[in-house]
Amino acid sequence: MTYSRKWFVPTLYILFLMLPIYGLIAMSFKTTGEILGGFSFFPQNFTLANYKVIFTDPTWYNGYINSIIYVVINTVISVSVALPAAYAFSRYRFLGDKHLFFWLLTNRMAPPAVFALPFFQLYSAIGLFDTHLAVALAHCLFNIPLAVWILEGFMSGIPKELDETAYLDGYSFSRFFVRIFIPTIAAGIGVTMFFCFMYSWVELLLAKTLTSVAAKPIAATMTRTASSSGYELGLLAAAGSLTIIPGAIVIYFVRNYIAKGFALGRV
Amino acid sequence: MNKTLNQKAWWLVTPVLILVAFNAFIPLMTVVNYAFQETFGNNVFFWEGTTWFEQVLRSDRFHDALVRQLLFTGMILAIEVPLGIGVALTMPRKGHWASVCLVLMALPLLIPWNVVGAMWNIFALPEIGLLGHTLNSMGIDYNFTRQPVAAWMTTVLMDVWHWTSLIVLLCYAGLSSIPDDYYQAANIDGASRWAIFRFIQLPKMKRVLTIAILLRFMDSFMIYTEPFVLTGGGPGNTTTFLSIDLVKIALGQFDLGPAAAMSLIYFLVVLLICWVFYTIMMRNEEQ
Structure with missing residues (x-):
């Protein structure tokens, strides 16, 4: 295959990826009149009015704050409980370890639609309904198995001699784990956090079911606008464009590790 | 170990x-x-x-939703897997351009699912969307809110847009673990492009491809938010997949019994297919 032809496929693919995103961003700078008036590739009457609404109306910008709060709580919980568990799976044999690992993965296969209503009842019963913690805990259902899966892959790549030498040097388990082991697999933790962030950030069904006002995520705020379609397309487009930014920042920081994350994980 | x-x-x-x-x-x-x-x-x-189970298993509605779901998952896998492998093979392997490609390709993965739906809704609107406008001005009668075929094509295209990058990323990870020596050896032996793919690249990608296909299967089988925002399951019931139907029964009609029975059947179907696939792939690996 020649050099020039090789560039053709990825370039075309990226162009295909960018077109809908461009459409969204272009629309966010248009006035309602222009959007409904017909199609234009570039905004004719460039306006920032849509963004102004989002940054000044608390029901809008609180959505972003709520989403970020529960995503961060979820990422912290998922990674911190997954770390010791992944260590156990990668280093030790114990009664029922293989079954436990597969059972964890089956939770990744559970359709959120199945769990929406029971989750609503469960979290209402324990008084956590409409809190950030409820959404963060609910997202643990699929993020903890994923975190254990990825971390276990990374840890299995670290030779066991590291642990043994440390124990011979008189390190206790907890001191070894915090001082030596965690810094060694820092890249793996970064990748895991990326995936936890990603899946918690993009999920809507559970987040919407478990909140009403106080912890309402941005995605749910947007669906309200979507249902009154037509009139607020520009606003919807602006809100959508802004949801791309946190993800883009996260990708930029982990770009060299993303691909490794799943590749090192064991099926 | x-x-x-x-x-x-x-x-x-x-x-x-x-x-x-x-x-x-x-x-x-x-x-x-x-x-x-x-x-x-x-x-x-x-x-x-087992009344509810019998009722669900006998209902045409469930059969139709299941068939639509299988068709959809089959279609997106048939498009995304070859396309993902193709893009991974042709993208630059090292340097700045590789980073740029990775960042741009990973972007769709981090957009909230309802935004993906809304974005494609806007993109495909017949009069004012980029795609809809272009198709219609080319003389193709396209309206995804009224034509079942157009709704299907748009939903499948949206999923391809959304998730092919995951397969690209995973295959790219598999490919970058191949040492340069392998390619040099293949060149000396005069191996064809196909032989390199078949005997060097494909075996190295096999494990990550398993993960990719499993993840894509699970996620596409559970798909809810994107088609719900894009088409709302319509026109009629033509894009009502299992999750959309389930939510309609459970929260729309509040038929909790049949909804719960359907949930369990649904979950078991996913588990069963994943388990079979996983076992077959693992057996191949051992050989």
Whole structure:
């Protein structure tokens, strides 16, 4: 295959990826009149009015704050409980370890639609309904198995001699784990956090079911606008464009590790 | 790696076990409760046995949704897997351009699912969207809110747009683990492009491809938000997949019994297909 032809496929693919995103961003700078008036590739009457609404109306910008709060709580919980568990799976044999690992993965296969209503009842019963913690805990259902899966892959790549030498040097388990082991697999933790962030950030069904006002995520705020379609397309487009930014920042920081994350994980 | 036998390792697993069990067991028991019993509120339950299961398994509505779901998952896998492999093979392997490609390609993965739906809705609107406008001005009569075929094409295209990058990323990871020596050796032997793919690149990608296909299968089988925002399951019922139908029955009509029975059947179908696929792939790996 020649050099020039090789560039053709990825370039075309990226162009295909960018077109809908461009459409969204272009629309966010248009006035309602222009959007409904017909199609234009570039905004004719460039306006920032849509963004102004989002940054000044608390029901809008609180959505972003709520989403970020529960995503961060979820990422912290998922990674911190997954770390010791992944260590156990990668280093030790114990009664029922293989079954436990597969059972964890089956939770990744559970359709959120199945769990929406029971989750609503469960979290209402324990008084956590409409809190950030409820959404963060609910997202643990699929993020903890994923975190254990990825971390276990990374840890299995670290030779066991590291642990043994440390124990011979008189390190206790907890001191070894915090001082030596965690810094060694820092890249793996970064990748895991990326995936936890990603899946918690993009999920809507559970987040919407478990909140009403106080912890309402941005995605749910947007669906309200979507249902009154037509009139607020520009606003919807602006809100959508802004949801791309946190993800883009996260990708930029982990770009060299993303691909490794799943590749090192064991099926 | 040979692992030491250590039953105390259970302590390390306990926090994960408690958190996941809390989220999995209690809701699952609720579903089971509703699936076998009838309730008229006030926590009074009447044993119904397998009535709901028989009702769901016999209903045309469930069959249709299942067939649509299988068709959809089959279609997106048939498009995304070859396309993902193709893009991964042709993208630059090192340097700045590789980073740029990775960042741009990963972008769709991090957009909230309802935004993906809304974005494609806007993109495909017949008069004012980029895609819809272009197709219509080319003389193709396209309106995804009214034509079932157009709605299907748009939904499939949206999923290809959304998830092919995951397969690209994973294949790219598999490919970058191949040392340069392999390619040099292949060149010396005068191997064809196809032979390099078949005997060097494909075996190296096999493991990551398994993960990719499993993940794509699971996620596409559970798809809810994107088609719900894009088409709302319409026109008619033509894009009502299993999850959309389930939510309609459970929260729309509040038929909890059939919804719970359907949930369990649905979950078992996903588990079964994943387990079969996983076992076959693992057996191949051992050989």
